[in-house]
Amino acid sequence: MTTTAPRGAGTAAPGRGTGDSGRAAIAARTLRTDRWWVQPLITAVALVAFVVYATFRAFQNAYYFAEPYISPFYSPCLSTRCEGDTFPELFTGPTWISPAIYILVFPLGIRLTCYYYRKAYYRSFWLSPPACAVAEPHRGYSGETRFPLVFQNVHRYFLYAALVINVVLFYDAVLAFRDETGAWGHMGLGTLVLLVNAVLLFLYSLSCHSCRHIVGGRLNHFSRHPVRYRFWTFVSRLNARHMQYAWVSMFSVALADLYVFLLAADVIVDVRFF
Amino acid sequence: MTYDATFRVWRGDASGGDLQTYTVPVNEGEVVLDVIHRLQATQAGDLAVRWNCKAGKCGSCSAEVNGRPRLMCLTRMSTFAEDETVTVTPMRTFPVIRDLVTDVSFNYAKAAQVPAFVPRPRDEDGNHRMQQVDVERSQEFRKCIECFLCQDTCHVVRDHEENKQVFAGPRFLIRLAELDMHPLDAQDRRAAAQEEFGLGYCNITKCCTEVCPEGIHLTDNGIIPLKERVVDRRYDPLTWLGSKIGRRPGR
């Protein structure tokens, strides 16, 4: 491998500047010797796996309800086509449209515009950059200054929507304290699965960077707003682990869905605690 | 515990250059800068290298070691295997002067463009008062030693020379954040951050945070909060409306 080259070829290349930029003549895209490609690779594989599974489940339009549990992919279930009655049915849609489709935009929106996921997919899919100090393959770069990426700035609105959905998922977990006949005061493994998932998704929303800004980050005088300062301190602590919550909640939502899927398809039976 | 290490060091200037290989003795407990100094003292008397404190505090010895932007004085030789070739190159993003020394004046030009601190009026008794909790966030950014490793790593300018015109780089985005969050600063820097300093070019991929020798959380504590402040002002119709009808009290 040649790692050096004479200067002044007059071309602009990522990591190498233009011919007249006066940079040191180093032709290699990177001189890193560690396995810098492992992390973007793992990220890409995990994200693709999730998207494939979630797309399949969202369009499947079946096996999303097993009394008293509803899959988080299908909640809130808004149309009269829904199985079960976990949520008020607001309208009638055509049978061929899966009720997951109506609400899909919200979880999809918050994750797509999330500051952490942006980092993850800009690095692992767009390779911009694939890893630090590894040149990206693109000739031009405008970041988030233009259409469409300037729309990342709407992130906080998806946060508001996500918080509403968080409430619904807690409500689903409460409804899960029933048995198949609808009698209250029972609990099964599914209840626990829905509850843990609701908590993790809520932690993901709470630890959001926009949330941190809204609860107090936008203030310049914390001393005049002691309550908001406490909220900000609390959210800041969660925010430091936002990446972890992003991954854990993504897996938990898929696993919660899988659990309901397997129950509804009669592959497994629910473990009843009492 | 002395051994002979293989070093590849970039030698040259703006008209060209290449990696040259040397064998240099290394003693226990040494850092890359020690080895570079030994190389200079024993084999390559004309090797150009910039340094001052040897303690990670002056920010002079920035370079790239095995492709990673680092302070040479904080890179321990014990992190490499004895048979590993250690490659030392100048920072890629800036014009090279000679060998490991680069011309970092891009950063001084950007620094000069940041509008200075504008104190709000004094209290009635003639004092300026601020609370520790209010100024704490800004203080994190005061730890910066201006090594410019973050500027060197940031792909916005590292990979795109032309963006140097429109993008100030992470070090100056956190300078803007520091001032914008400051309880005594009276200037609104949000519009300028987006329009003049290119905040929107940052795609929050966090390489600046990864390389900062002072452990400053540039992205999480500086750049993202600044982006959110810009959203308040430019992209969020609700906060915009709130500020117009005076519902939102002073920040």
Ligand code: SF4
């Ligand atoms: S987070 Fe932004 S400023 Fe920091 S290195 Fe990445 S693109 Fe540059």
Ligand code: SF4
């Ligand atoms: S922010 Fe960190 S990496 Fe950037 S110049 Fe300051 S000390 Fe160096």
Ligand code: FES
């Ligand atoms: S949800 Fe990740 S930053 Fe808001």
Ligand code: FES
């Ligand atoms: S010599 Fe001062 S930071 Fe390395």
